[in-house]
Amino acid sequence: MDRRIWRKVPVEVLERILSLLPIKTFLSLRPTCKYFRSLIFSPLFISKHTDSPISSFLLLSHPQSPHLLLYDTVSNTWRGSGLPLSRSLAFTPLIASTTCLLCFSSVPDSSNSSFIIHNLLSRSSRILQFPEYPFAFQLLTLLTNPTGYKVFCISSGHSSNNSAYIYDSRSRDWSKHETINRTLGDSYHQQGVLFNGSLYFATREPFLVVSFDMDSGNWKLLDLELPDELTFVRLAAATSGDRLFMFGGIGRNGISKSMKIWELDKSEGEGEMKWDEIESVPELMCRKFGSVCYHNYEHIYCFWHQGMICVCCYTWPEVLYYRVGRRTWHWLPQCPSLPNKWSCGFKWFSFVPELYAAV
Numbered sequence: 001m002d003r004r005i006w007r008k009v010p011v012e013v014l015e016r017i018l019s020l021l022p023i024k025t026f027l028s029l030r031p032t033c034k035y036f037r038s039l040i041f042s043p044l045f046i047s048k049h050t051d052s053p054i055s056s057f058l059l060l061s062h063p064q065s066p067h068l069l070l071y072d073t074v075s076n077t078w079r080g081s082g083l084p085l086s087r088s089l090a091f092t093p094l095i096a097s098t099t100c101l102l103c104f105s106s107v108p109d110s111s112n113s114s115f116i117i118h119n120l121l122s123r124s125s126r127i128l129q130f131p132e133y134p135f136a137f138q139l140l141t142l143l144t145n146p147t148g149y150k151v152f153c154i155s156s157g158h159s160s161n162n163s164a165y166i167y168d169s170r171s172r173d174w175s176k177h178e179t180i181n182r183t184l185g186d187s188y189h190q191q192g193v194l195f196n197g198s199l200y201f202a203t204r205e206p207f208l209v210v211s212f213d214m215d216s217g218n219w220k221l222l223d224l225e226l227p228d229e230l231t232f233v234r235l236a237a238a239t240s241g242d243r244l245f246m247f248g249g250i251g252r253n254g255i256s257k258s259m260k261i262w263e264l265d266k267s268e269g270e271g272e273m274k275w276d277e278i279e280s281v282p283e284l285m286c287r288k289f290g291s292v293c294y295h296n297y298e299h300i301y302c303f304w305h306q307g308m309i310c311v312c313c314y315t316w317p318e319v320l321y322y323r324v325g326r327r328t329w330h331w332l333p334q335c336p337s338l339p340n341k342w343s344c345g346f347k348w349f350s351f352v353p354e355l356y357a358a359v
Helices: 011-019 023-032 034-039 043-049 283-292
Strands: 057-061 067-072 094-098 101-105 114-119 124-129 137-145 148-155 163-168 173-178 193-195 198-202 209-213 219-221 230-237 244-252 255-265 274-280 300-305 308-313 319-323 328-332 347-351
Touching: 023 034, 094 137, 094 347, 101 137, 114 148, 193 230, 198 230, 230 255, 230 300, 244 308, 255 283, 283 308, 300 347, 308 347
Parallel strands: none
Antiparallel strands: 057 067, 057 347, 094 101, 101 114, 114 124, 137 148, 148 163, 163 173, 193 198, 198 209, 209 219, 230 244, 244 255, 255 274, 300 308, 308 319, 319 328
C-alpha cells in the first residue's frame, strides 16, 4: 500500500485493519516499523484481535533438534514445519511452560548459570540468575497470574536442608522457603500443579499428596486415603485451578496391571475430601503404554491442556490423552517429520498463545 495513503489513515482504523489479519501474517509484519512492533503490547489492539481464533498446541522438544514441533489441538494436525528458536536458545534445555511463556535452563558453567523466560510470540526473553551457586534444582514449575509470573523450584543438592525458591516477576527477586521433609515425586520430568492457590505434589512411596501455599510458604500434608496397590502417581490440575486429578497405576511388585484417573471430590466439605475414580485406561492402550515405558514409571509425566489430561513418556514420541468432557481416550499420532533415530528425550509441553504476556 502506498505510504502516502496509509500514513493518513486514522490510528484506530489502521489498528482495526491489522486486527483482521491472521496472527501469523501480523507477526511477520512486526519488523516493518516500531509502531507495528508495539501493537502486540497494546490492550486495545489485542481486544480487537481476540475475535480471530488462535489455536492451542502441544509442543514437542528434543535435545537433538533446534526446532520445536507443534501439534495443533484445535485442527488435530501437525504443523508442516517446526518452530525455529533463536541461536541463543537452540539446543538449550526447555524445562517448563505456561500459556505462551517457556522456561529454558542455560548450560551451567562457572560464569553463567540461569533460567531464561521466553515469549514465543513477542520473541522477548529475560534471564533469571540462579538464586545461589552452585544450584541443582528439581520440580521447576512456571506459573502465570494477572500481574506477571512466578517460578518455583526446589534445590536438589546433597545437603539435608534443601530449600524451596520462588521468583516473582513483579519484584524480580527470589524468595527462600523451607521444604518438606519428604522426597517429592518419582519423575525428573514432573512439575507441581496449581490447585486452589497452592502447588500440589505426590511423594514417593509411601504415596502421599502434599501442598505448598504460594503466599505463606507453608507446606501441608493432605489427610486423604489413596487407592490400594498403587505403583506410581502423577497429578494434573485444570487451568482454572479448581479441579485436581490423579493418574496412577494399580498392580503388584512394581508392575501396573491397570491405569486409572481419579478426581479430588470436595463436595463433602474441606475436612472430608476423597479421591473418586472417574475413568480407566482401556486395556489395549494400557498394555501399549506399559510396554513403551518398560515399567520404568519415573519416565512418565502428565499435564493439563485445554480440557485434556496428557500422559507422556520420556522415551516415546506419542501422547496418550484423555478428554475430560467427553470421557474418551486417544493417541496423539507421531509427528511424520520425526527422525527415526530419536529414541529418547521426548518432552511435551502445553502451549496456548497469548499476545499480551510480558517476560
